[in-house]
Amino acid sequence: MLDANLKTQLKGYLERLTLPVELVASLDDGPKSVELKELLQEIASLSDKVTFAEADEDMRKPSFAIVRPGTDISVRFAGIPMGHEFTSLVLALLQVGGHPSKEAQDTIERVKNLDGDYTFETYFSLSCQNCPDVVQALNLMSVLNPRIRHTAIDGALFQDEVEKRGVMAVPSIFLNSLPFGQGRMSLEQILAKLDTGATERAAEEIAAKKPYDVLVVGGGPAGAAAAIYAARKGIRTGIAAERFGGQVLDTMGIENFISVSHTEGPKMAAELAAHVKDYEVDVMDLQTATKLVPATQPGGLATVELQNGATLKAKTIVLSPGARWRQMNVPGEAEYRNKGVAYCPHCDGPLFKGKRVAVIGGGNSGVEAAIDLAGLVSHVTLIEFDSQLRADAVLQAKLRSLPNATVIVSAQTTEVHGDGAKVTGLAYKDRTTGEPKTIELEGIFVQIGLVPNTEWLKGVIELSPRGEIEIDARGQTSVPGIFAAGDATTVPYKQIVIAMGEGAKAALSAFDHLIRSAPAQPEASASEGLKAA
Missing domain, CATH: 3.50.50.60 (FAD/NAD(P)-binding domain)
Incomplete structure (x- = not known):
């Protein structure tokens, strides 16, 4: 099933295994079982640390478990994880085989310390670009904590099960046989639902942060560009995002980003996040802004209130809240969302x-x-x-x-x-x-089409009749020191490349505002501010 090039790449990845891995398949006589057996045998042939076996241990056929022999650690797929899920398969092989995760150590410890028995099932489709994030997050959790179990299920292959459970949107997550969540979820989001004290702890940490020179609200292409351009000026920069990547995460194929002939949204979002982290930017993900309070006097601090109750203060703010899918707003739409x-x-x-x-x-x-x-x-x-x-x-x-x-x-x-x-x-x-x-x-x-995420800004800054943030050629809003960029603004043509340019421009305008409205700071002070958390 794997072409020569893919086999070569996979063989290179499997060289990173430090522990033995067993692929245990549950198969029947159907053609999909034949395909799965061929795939698993090909994988086993690429590494002496991987073995293949058959065992009638799961009701779903075809399915297979990736097992660390002699332990309770395993990951299970029901179906053939190709397409967008092939990366999930490779990561599961590596993680079960002892290769360390790149997740932050504090996140890993939170997963290990979860108290309880959790059996997750995720329904995905091979064409879903949102599903791998969920599958990979839950797979990793099941590797880190043996009391967590996860099965990733190809909904197209198990139609009867999908019908019985009323699954009409992917990814759909069940925990201990009960609905847990739908749509893209990161590891941090899943943890936040399981670890009930996480929100309060995050709010306390955020509330203790010092004011920023530039605070970016929104983590899409515009927000990422603004944060990078601000940080490169050596000023204290923070970015608060409801979900880092924004609409890009929901984009299937991108073929008009100049100099990149083709990429996919989740890949670009990951690259945006990595680029931002190359600089001293304080990234606060999973944070929803609910209120903007402008500075009461020139040179004062503006405030952004968050859904978790915390507040952030900054000398200047770049708004890049993005947009979301427009709804029909007809009877029955809300009632049957994700039910057809x-x-x-x-x-x-x-x-x-x-x-x-x-x-x-x-x-x-x-x-x-x-x-x-x-x-x-x-x-x-x-x-x-x-x-x-x-x-x-x-x-x-x-x-x-x-x-x-x-x-x-x-x-x-x-x-x-x-x-x-x-x-x-x-x-x-x-x-x-x-x-x-x-x-x-x-x-x-x-x-x-799309509708801008600007309801929380009504009555504070000027919005167009369509709810877009009114800005001038420099990205300045109707409030001094508050700038904006991206799809939530009045700039025409909602494109990734345009949003990035607008984000960079807004950050440069914010920096210009800072140096024109405040006395120059001593060099040591600027350096100290940059290093502050």
């Missing part, structure tokens, strides 16, 4: 194999989603509010050529129908005739 209403066709599409679905939105994202889904589902209906699609002509032509795709324009979605457990249909109004209509289906993928 979805926002990521790449992630959740495989769960709707052979079913009827709709895509809402006729821009490039909507049409691309409909094209991709047409290869999985029995039928896809694209619904557009306007009288014509807005996507590129080549995409429209491709969609209209598909035999299992229908395009409906001049249609206003009015309601999501369901049976209490899952979506059963969609109601819309023909905007030309006014006639109400209904489509029977099982899934609805919403692709109607």
Whole structure:
């Protein structure tokens, strides 16, 4: 199953094993079991520390465990972890085989010290770019703490189980057979849900921090660029982010970032985080800003209040809160979110194999989603509010050529129908005739653009009618010393490359504001401030 190049790379990784590893497979006579057996035997052939065996020890077939012989340490996959999950497989092999994790030591100790027995199950799809973070985090936890068990399950391969448990979005996490979480979650986020005192401890640590010269709020491309440019000036820089990486984490393929012909969102997000950490930036992840209090006098300190109750103070602030998927705001949408209403066709599409679905939105994202889904589902209906699609002509032509795709324009979605457990249909109004209509289906993928994360800024700084932060050519907002960058601002064209440039510009403007509005600081003081935690 592995080509020569992949085998060579994997062999190099397996040389890092310090402990023996056994691959124990539970198989049946099906073709997927044949594929899995071939994959595991190929892996075992690449290292004398890896062995393969069969044992009928799991009800899910095909599945396999990566075991450290003579211990209780193991990681289990139900399915064939290729695609986005191949990296999860490699990491699990290394970690079970004794290769140390790169996670912070305090995080590792928190996992080891968890008191309790935890059995996790994660449903993923091979095309989901959000799933590996969850799978890898829980796999690592099961290696670090033998009282934690984790099985990663390919939902597309175990459809009956998915139907029984009502899984209609991935990643979906169950703990001790009960729903635990959905969507991308980092190791820190999972720990925060298990370790109930973590939030309070984090709030205490944050509250004790000294004021920053520049505080960046938001960890997407704009926020990362702002933090790097500020830190390079040798000034005290902090960055508070709800999730480092922002929308980039949800982006499948990136092919228009100049000088990089192709990359994927999670990879770029990891590279952004690594670059920021090259500098003395105080990174505070998993922190949601809830209130901005500007300085009361020139040269004073502005304050950002966080959801956990802590506050941060700074001489200047760069706002880069980003945006999120826009919702339809019709009856039934909230009730059936993750029960048939979805926002990521790449992630959740495989769960709707052979079913009827709709895509809402006729821009490039909507049409691309409909094209991709047409290869999985029995039928896809694209619904557009306007009288014509807005996507590129080549995409429209491709969609209209598909035999299992229908395009409906001049249609206003009015309601999501369901049976209490899952979506059963969609109601819309023909905007030309006014006639109400209904489509029977099982899934609805919403692709109607983005809305800025600026509700917490209303009444403090000027926002556009669309909720975007009003800025000038230098990134200055309506409040002196408060700057902004990225998709949450009025800058046109929401693109990664533009957000990065705007973030750099906002940081440079903040630095210029500092040197023009405050007396020069002694060199020793500046150095001391830079080193402060």
